[in-house]
Amino acid sequence: MLLDEATASIDYNSDTKLQQTIREEFSGSTVLTIAHRLRSIIDYDKILVMDAGEVKEYDHPYSLLLNKNSIFYSMCEDSGELESLLQLAKESFVKKLNSK
Structure with a gap:
């Protein structure tokens, strides 16, 4: 499924409900x-940060946030x-780690 700012x-409140539905119905x-x-994607498996058409960062959101020099950290x-x-x-x- 491809969403281009579907809830912008x-x-x-509606965004939260729609995001939860997407997570449940398209979990596989x-x-x-x-x-x-950012709240809409903060629990995604991976975040891809691009700048001027170039990939700058790609990792789990938490990993990106642990690096205070990351672009994603600055965005947050x-x-x-x-x-x-x-x-x-x-x-x-943590939830993803515990489910493995």
């Missing part, structure tokens, strides 16, 4: 999402939601 123009599928709302910091994004990414990372 809806309120945060590959989902590629172009997103500006600039969003004003760094602490909550870090916590959500960590919870997702």
Whole structure:
């Protein structure tokens, strides 16, 4: 499934519900999402950060956030939601580790 800012123009509560539905209904599928709302993708398996058409970073969101020099860290910091994004990414990372 490919989503190009599918929830960018809806309120945060609707976005949360839609993202949860996508996670449940497409749990066995590959989902590629172009997103500006970092909260929508913070629990994804991998994040690909691009700049000027070039791949700059690619890793699990939590791994990227552990590097304070990463572009993704800066994006999360600039969003004003760094602490909550870090916590959500960590919870997702631990959950994936425990499910293996």
